Amino acid sequence: MITVKNLSKTYQKEHAVENLSLSVKKGSIYGLLGSNGAGKTSLLKMIAGILRPNSGDILIDSAVAYENIEVKKRVVFIPDALYFYPQATVKQMAQYYKHFYPNWNQARFQQLEEVFNIEPNRKVHRLSKGMKRQVAFWLALSAMPDILILDEPIDGLDPVMRQKIKNLLFQEVAERELTVLISSHNLREIEDLCDHVGIMHNGKLLIEKDLDDLKSDTHKVQLALADPTHEEHLLNKLTILHKEKRGSITLLIVRGSEGEIEKAVATTKLLIFDLLPLTLEEIFIYEMGGVGYEIENILL
Numbered sequence: 001m002i003t004v005k006n007l008s009k010t011y012q013k014e015h016a017v018e019n020l021s022l023s024v025k026k027g028s029i030y031g032l033l034g035s036n037g038a039g040k041t042s043l044l045k046m047i048a049g050i051l052r053p054n055s056g057d058i059l060i061d062s063a064v065a066y067e068n069i070e071v072k073k074r075v076v077f078i079p080d081a082l083y084f085y086p087q088a089t090v091k092q093m094a095q096y097y098k099h100f101y102p103n104w105n106q107a108r109f110q111q112l113e114e115v116f117n118i119e120p121n122r123k124v125h126r127l128s129k130g131m132k133r134q135v136a137f138w139l140a141l142s143a144m145p146d147i148l149i150l151d152e153p154i155d156g157l158d159p160v161m162r163q164k165i166k167n168l169l170f171q172e173v174a175e176r177e178l179t180v181l182i183s184s185h186n187l188r189e190i191e192d193l194c195d196h197v198g199i200m201h202n203g204k205l206l207i208e209k210d211l212d213d214l215k216s217d218t219h220k221v222q223l224a225l226a227d228p229t230h231e232e233h234l235l236n237k238l239t240i241l242h243k244e245k246r247g248s249i250t251l252l253i254v255r256g257s258e259g260e261i262e263k264a265v266a267t268t269k270l271l272i273f274d275l276l277p278l279t280l281e282e283i284f285i286y287e288m289g290g291v292g293y294e295i296e297n298i299l300l
């Protein structure tokens with residue numbers, strides 16, 4: 001479990017992270033979204049224990065993260081700019097990992113060679129960008145961490161490899177309750193991977209949601225009333241995030257379960273009534289629109 005409380009980080013005078021709190025439950029996959037410069041990397045580096053916060057607390061289970069070697073042995077961080085020892089082969093990198101991570105699983109490393117299909121005697125610096133990222137995952141998964149922190153993990157991976165890595169992550173989460181924290185500026189990229197999503201903007205966490213709750217709690221409604229003078233009365237019974245008029249049809253984005261919405265409209269005579277599914281992207285646009293933020297940059 002990762003617990004972040006009132007965390008702040010300032011570089012010179014710039015607030016990269018400001019009074020941010022969040023928690024990631026054991027065995028869950030948390031997607032941290034945000035536009036460029038939102039503060040994601042700073043937050044991940046602090047959680048990984050390699051960047052010192054100005055104030056606030058980060059606990060991995062109940063241990064403080066910063067420069068705590070016992071915590072670092074259980075946490076693997078794959079940064080956006082990967083680092084490997086100069087001239088090291090994949091096999092040599094595996095040796096370094098084996099010495100540092102007590103749960104290193106050599107059989108797993110050998111088994112994953114089939115998935116990544118990279119010759120272990122190759123020097124890492126001679127591999128392509130995407131292959132280097134594959135090596136980073138190969139090493140990370142063989143280290144058997146309790147917590148995996150991924151900064152823009154999918155960059156440079158082809159679609160087949162993305163799917164393979166997603167499947168490996170799902171498997172680790174299901175089989176041994178691996179906890180995963182992923183940053184991205186692209187909602188679609190992580191939509192099918194995460195069970196929780198938080199959106200950062202200007203160093204703050206604007207919104208944090210359980211994806212299943214989110215999908216069952218926001219709906220698109222199209223309706224036309226037999227008597228339009230009753231519309232205002234009807235709309236007052238709903239929690240409306242967005243409203244549009246298309247001729248005689250009113251299009252609404254409404255918060256509430258299907259049952260709650262159907263109950264609210266049941267006593268009004270309607271000529272048209274449709275409850276339509278909403279994509280996650282639409283949900284965020286309407287939710288964030290409600291608090292006045294532009295989030296196009298993270299919905300690429």
Ligand SMILES: Nc1ncnc2c1ncn2[C@@H]1O[C@H](COP(=O)(O)OP(=O)(O)OP(=O)(O)O)[C@@H](O)[C@H]1O
Pocket residue numbers: 011012014015016034035036037038039040041042043185
């Ligand atoms: N080493 C540093 N020195 C000074 N300012 C920094 C440093 N690292 C980050 N910042 C600033 O902190 C803010 C947050 O940066 P950060 O890298 O955490 O954002 P991000 O959400 O990861 O962005 P991106 O999606 O572009 O990678 C930015 O305004 C950035 O300019």
